[in-house]
Amino acid sequence: MASNFRRGLVLAAGGGLLAMGLAADSISEKAKKLHFSSIVVDTHDDTTQRLLDPKFDLGVRHTDGSIDIPRMKKGGLTGIFFSIWIPSKITGPEAVKRAKTQIAAVHEQARKLPKEIVLATTAGEVRAAKKQGKIAALMGVEGGHMIGNDLAVLREYAKSGVRYMTLTHSGNDEWADSSTDKAVHNGLTDFGKDVVREMNKLGVIVDISHVSDKTFYDALEVSKAPMFASHSSCRAICDAPRNMTDQMIKDLAAKGGVIQINYHVGFLSQEFRDAERKDPSINEAISKEIKTRCPDDNDEACQLIQGDKITREYVEAGKLPKVEWTKIIEHIDHAVKLAGADHVGLGSDFDGANMPYGMEDATMLPKITEALLQKGYSESDVRKILGENTLRVMSEVERVSKELNAKK
Ligand SMILES: [Zn+2]
Numbered sequence: 001m002a003s004n005f006r007r008g009l010v011l012a013a014g015g016g017l018l019a020m021g022l023a024a025d026s027i028s029e030k031a032k033k034l035h036f037s038s039i040v041v042d043t044h045d046d047t048t049q050r051l052l053d054p055k056f057d058l059g060v061r062h063t064d065g066s067i068d069i070p071r072m073k074k075g076g077l078t079g080i081f082f083s084i085w086i087p088s089k090i091t092g093p094e095a096v097k098r099a100k101t102q103i104a105a106v107h108e109q110a111r112k113l114p115k116e117i118v119l120a121t122t123a124g125e126v127r128a129a130k131k132q133g134k135i136a137a138l139m140g141v142e143g144g145h146m147i148g149n150d151l152a153v154l155r156e157y158a159k160s161g162v163r164y165m166t167l168t169h170s171g172n173d174e175w176a177d178s179s180t181d182k183a184v185h186n187g188l189t190d191f192g193k194d195v196v197r198e199m200n201k202l203g204v205i206v207d208i209s210h211v212s213d214k215t216f217y218d219a220l221e222v223s224k225a226p227m228f229a230s231h232s233s234c235r236a237i238c239d240a241p242r243n244m245t246d247q248m249i250k251d252l253a254a255k256g257g258v259i260q261i262n263y264h265v266g267f268l269s270q271e272f273r274d275a276e277r278k279d280p281s282i283n284e285a286i287s288k289e290i291k292t293r294c295p296d297d298n299d300e301a302c303q304l305i306q307g308d309k310i311t312r313e314y315v316e317a318g319k320l321p322k323v324e325w326t327k328i329i330e331h332i333d334h335a336v337k338l339a340g341a342d343h344v345g346l347g348s349d350f351d352g353a354n355m356p357y358g359m360e361d362a363t364m365l366p367k368i369t370e371a372l373l374q375k376g377y378s379e380s381d382v383r384k385i386l387g388e389n390t391l392r393v394m395s396e397v398e399r400v401s402k403e404l405n406a407k408k
Contacts, residue, residue, distance in 0.1 A: 031370040034379050039130055039387035040365060041079040043164075043260040043345065044140065044209070044231035046352025048082045049301035051105040056301075059113050065305050066350035066361035069116045072135050075362035078387060079126045079136035081230065082106045083352065084146065084162065087300075088171030088178070091145050096153055099146040103160050106139055121161050122398055123391040140207060140230055143169035144176055144195060151198050163394065164205035164230060167192070167215060177212040179241040187214035188222070196222045203401030205393060208232075208252070209242070209262075209347070216248055225400035226256030226393050231347035233267040233331045234259075240267045246338055253339035256396060258389045260347030261331045265311070265354045268327040275321050282319055286310050304352050311354040325358030329371045332385060341381035345389045 027035070047067040050056045061070040072080065084102045086095055110119045120126045120136035129136035139162045147153040147165075154165070167188075168178040175192035177183045188196070196219050199206050206227040208216045219227060229252065235243035242262075244252070249259050265272050276283055289310050294302035314320045335344045350362065358364060372382045 027366045027370045028373070031366060031373050034373070034382060035366045035369040035386070036076045038076070038369070038383045039078045039126065039391060040076050041081075041126065041136075041346070041387035041390040042077060042348050042350070042362075043081045043228065043390055044083055044142075044262070044347040044352075045080050045350045046083050046085060046304055047350065048084060048102050048106060049304060050351065051082075051109060052102065053301060058109050059116060064309070066348070066355065069113065069135065071362045075365035077135060077362050077365060078130045079120060079138055079390075081138045081140045081164065083140055083142045084157075085142040085169070085300075085352070086146065088143060088145055088169040088173075088181075091174075092148055095146045096148045099141060099157070100160075103139060103157070103162065106137055107160070110137055119161055121163055123394040126387075126391060126394075138163055140164035140166065140205075142166045142207075142230075143210075144173040144192075145169065145171075147195070149174055149191070151194065154195065154198055154204070155202060158202040158204050162204060163397075164207045164228070165199060166207040166209050166230060167195070167211045167219060169210055176215045178210055178215075179212045180210070181212075183212055183214065185215075187212065187218035193218065193222045197224075200224045200397075200400055201404045203398050205397050209260075213245070213248065216244075217251075220251060220255060223255075224404065225397045226258075227252065228258040228260060228345070228390070228393055229347070230260050231262040231264075231349045232259055233262045233264075234334045237327075237331055237334055238267055238270045238273055240273060243267055249335055249338050249343070253343035256393065258343050258345045258393055259335050259339070260345040260390070261328060261335065263325070263328050263348045263350070263353065263355055263359050265323040265327075265356050267353075268331060268356060269321065269323040271321045272323050279319075282314060286314065301351075308354045323356040325356045325364065325367065326371065327356055328359060328368065329375070332368075332372070333375065336377075336381075336385075341377070341384050342389060342392075344385050346386065 059069050062068050084099050086098045110117050117137050118129050118134045120138050126136040141162050144167045167176045170180045172178050172181045175189040177185050206223050207230045209229045209232045233243045235245045290303050290306050293306045315322050
């Protein structure tokens with residue numbers, strides 16, 4: 001999810017500039033053909049919180065939230081990483097227990113909807129799902145606090161199909177500093193470095209979204225496999241500490257990695273961030289309203305979905321700037337100019353953050369393909385950004401894992 005629970009409140013920045021007001025139904029034939037024949041992978045999605053509600057049916061179209069099977073199909077999504085997430089403040093056995101419940105909930109979807117969705121753990125399995133006309137469900141653990149300081153737990157997660165782990169969430173782990181907490185470890189501790197080595201062995205992608213800059217560089221040095229940022233944007237455009245600096249994007253790419261652009265308005269738009277900072281009472285009022293609408297403190301799904309809704313209401317009331325979806329294209333293009341089209345992808349943060357206008361849900365994804373073609377991107381570069389880069393990282397991580405296991 002976006003920042004942490006206290007809603008990294010973000011709002012959006014004045015839409016406006018980019019005149020690409022594409023409607024979802026005005027996609028060119030060329031873009032449609034390209035988009036729907038491509039592997040399209042979203043590396044970060046918080047719908048998992050909704051899956052915990054036995055009444056929630058992923059198989060039918062909903063009027064709220066951003067993700068369900070009908071909308072993923074309409075948007076041409078091939079693969080989605082469901083985020084296994086609990087707040088950083090929950091640690092130890094309780095964290096492990098709740099993470100396992102979420103992993104089971106993702107497995108349960110594949111069992112309940114076998115014609116629509118299939119669990120995938122390798123790049124090859126994502127391609128196979130596409131061939132069968134199914135959506136590939138993947139999993140990432142969002143926050144190292146969920147291993148309970150125990151590599152055996154990490155191994156269990158890998159065994160149950162988890163294929164990336166974000167080293168921290170918005171608070172520090174006991175072994176790694178977060179970008180939105182006070183640094184206490186100077187990056188990764190020795191155990192933190194062991195965690196990265198173990199992830200390499202297990203074939204679990206090291207995800208550096210949320211971590212502090214120093215943690216990023218420590219992980220980059222230790223990891224034998226390419227890493228990715230499952231849902232981060234560019235700090236040069238919006239100075240959220242959760243976003244990556246130009247140098248970090250280049251250094252990640254130099255080791256084969258990928259920045260997966262996050263659609264959260266507070267990470268896309270400086271204007272939104274500034275508005276929030278200028279008047280902290282807006283943020284407080286939104287948090288209060290979330291509490292009213294979601295009286296159960298542990299109902300993260302409600303809090304995330306309502307947070308997005310309430311933020312919209314503030315934008316509509318003129319209290320926060322309106323951020324357009326074209327900001328996503330701006331971030332993609334910035335990262336491509338820095339690092340090349342081989343190192344940029346998509347990590348929406350759907351159902352876990354505040355979406356910009358025009359990217360309310362997965363049905364809007366073909367607009368990204370259309371916009372990149374209009375910008376002059378080649379079809380091959382568009383395919384890379386949509387999902388091929390993610391599959392490349394997965395394949396590399398699989399290869400490194402095999403090599404490391406053969407060695408011992
Ligand atoms: Zn997040």
